[in-house]
Amino acid sequence: MTITTPQRPATTDTPAPAPTSRRARPRSLGWLVALPVPLVLLALWQAGVQNGWVLPFDIKMTFLPTPVEVGRRLIDLAAGGLYDDSFSGTLWAHLWASTVRVAQGFGLAVVVGVPLGVLMGRSRLLFRMLEPTVNLIRPVPVTAWAPLTLLIIGFGDRSTAFLVFLAAVFPILLNTIAGVHQVPPRLFEAARMLGTPSAQTLYKVVLPAAAPSIVSGMRIAMGLAWVILVVGETVGISTGLGALITQAREQSRTDLIVAGMVVIGLAGFVADRLLALVFRVAFGRRPILTVRSTS
Amino acid sequence: MTNLADTATRTAGDIVMRALGKTYPGTASAAVDGVNLEIRAGETVCIVGASGCGKSTVLRMVAGFESVSSGELSVAGVPVTGPGPDRGVVFQDYGLFPWLTVAENIAYGPRQAGLPRAVVADRMIEALSAVGLARVAESFPHQLSGGMQQRVAIARLLANRPAVMLMDEPFGALDALTRTDMQHELQRIQRETGMTILFVTHSIEEAVYLGDRVVVMAGGTAHGIPGHVREIVDVPLGEHRDPTSPEFTAIERRIDALVHAGNSHRMPDHTEEIR
Numbered sequence: 082m083t084i085t086t087p088q089r090p091a092t093t094d095t096p097a098p099a100p101t102s103r104r105a106r107p108r109s110l111g112w113l114v115a116l117p118v119p120l121v122l123l124a125l126w127q128a129g130v131q132n133g134w135v136l137p138f139d140i141k142m143t144f145l146p147t148p149v150e151v152g153r154r155l156i157d158l159a160a161g162g163l164y165d166d167s168f169s170g171t172l173w174a175h176l177w178a179s180t181v182r183v184a185q186g187f188g189l190a191v192v193v194g195v196p197l198g199v200l201m202g203r204s205r206l207l208f209r210m211l212e213p214t215v216n217l218i219r220p221v222p223v224t225a226w227a228p229l230t231l232l233i234i235g236f237g238d239r240s241t242a243f244l245v246f247l248a249a250v251f252p253i254l255l256n257t258i259a260g261v262h263q264v265p266p267r268l269f270e271a272a273r274m275l276g277t278p279s280a281q282t283l284y285k286v287v288l289p290a291a292a293p294s295i296v297s298g299m300r301i302a303m304g305l306a307w308v309i310l311v312v313g314e315t316v317g318i319s320t321g322l323g324a325l326i327t328q329a330r331e332q333s334r335t336d337l338i339v340a341g342m343v344v345i346g347l348a349g350f351v352a353d354r355l356l357a358l359v360f361r362v363a364f365g366r367r368p369i370l371t372v373r374s375t376s
Numbered sequence: 377m378t379n380l381a382d383t384a385t386r387t388a389g390d391i392v393m394r395a396l397g398k399t400y401p402g403t404a405s406a407a408v409d410g411v412n413l414e415i416r417a418g419e420t421v422c423i424v425g426a427s428g429c430g431k432s433t434v435l436r437m438v439a440g441f442e443s444v445s446s447g448e449l450s451v452a453g454v455p456v457t458g459p460g461p462d463r464g465v466v467f468q469d470y471g472l473f474p475w476l477t478v479a480e481n482i483a484y485g486p487r488q489a490g491l492p493r494a495v496v497a498d499r500m501i502e503a504l505s506a507v508g509l510a511r512v513a514e515s516f517p518h519q520l521s522g523g524m525q526q527r528v529a530i531a532r533l534l535a536n537r538p539a540v541m542l543m544d545e546p547f548g549a550l551d552a553l554t555r556t557d558m559q560h561e562l563q564r565i566q567r568e569t570g571m572t573i574l575f576v577t578h579s580i581e582e583a584v585y586l587g588d589r590v591v592v593m594a595g596g597t598a599h600g601i602p603g604h605v606r607e608i609v610d611v612p613l614g615e616h617r618d619p620t621s622p623e624f625t626a627i628e629r630r631i632d633a634l635v636h637a638g639n640s641h642r643m644p645d646h647t648e649e650i651r
Contacts, residue, residue, distance in 0.1 A: 267467060267469060267471040268471060270459070270467070271471035272473075273440075273441075273458075274439060274440075274441075274459045274461070274464060275461060275464075275485040275532070276460065276461030276485055276488040276489055277488055289473070289475045290474075292475070367475050367516070368474055368475065368518055
């Protein structure tokens, strides 16, 4: 944190660039440092499959595809031309179908979770009314909702989107509530004495002050949204990354299963980075992330 | 400078307290009781007293942050029912919005008042230069020192043109040198704007330096009696005050005696209660 002294006001020209340059260097170095571990893992994987290792938990590596096979399968999935089976070149259709369901469920979770969280965080009455119910429903795993969902909603996009919503709404709601609870009361007083009507403090003070928590809740939720696809697309759906993995399992195609896993992992990773990018564009250099505020 | 003193956009800020009292819900005895104080528009009144004597409570009632439990409280003839932009508050911990730049923090009040964009910009620039912060307009609060953050907090009030400025130990967290600078600046701003200032402080020297009058409060829950006004001391030292002058130190000593006298004074009551 750059502190400028009032005795030397000449040196106080916006010291903003300092933190960014300080952060940039370890990041470029970080790529190099992070490289050996996955390379070693890939090498061990390849060696394990070739030599038929049996690992703890009775993991029989002979049944695994090699990294090279998975890579070939991935290329075929994306572009076709290697195996020319029913899966060739279908990756983008699966990815798109899943992305749409994630976007619908996640979007609904944001639309419900953030406003409800702000209200529950501000109103003691609302919090006392809803908090027990929320915490009763929350521990039910979304996987346990899946069979019921199929019966009450039916096969199709809507039940998957609903499951994604269920998975995403709780982290967003709870993080929003926590963030609202942490807003320093002083900021309300400041806003009020500057002429802000009480109701307006909800978006003039609460929302920006709780933004760091809300953002981290949304990022956790985005991660869970992709997790739930594998469960949510198991039955009655033919396109989607979860459906792809299910079909591969039915045909015992391990290379296809692992390829599907890789794609879901990458999709979750990219979605998280996109979300972070959206926030960076929206907030610019505003210090909304972990700023020691007036306490 | 002349604009800041423009009285057309500023209402007179006299403060009247009659038998003012505050009892917090769930507590048996009052935190503050029977405060009678009339502050003329344009006057600077400082409140001193030991911790817990209720001096901040009085200020927070004037600000509208705390409700009035008993008695009367009005500013410019209007009973206080809640916070409002006519009564600006400077907090010890600044209370700036960390997600807004210095310029945006200062423009917040005028924007909230729905003033035209050009007026908002004028007021912002004027307030910035009044506290000498034009250079850091685009910085964020956390990038500034405590003294500079407090200047921003004052500038944000200047831009909002309150009739009354309520200051709750505003320089308490600053180092001694910055504190003296800020006292000078506050004095200058008060002269330019003619604002009414109610200033709560722990420092008797600060109170005598800034105040036209100094209110000495005593009591508080620690002493078993509600906080109350012990005495109101006039400070007839004029505009340019020298804290080392005999007149200044004489007043200081008198207030110091008033602040500390009470404890031994009330001792008999205490021992009786204990017995």
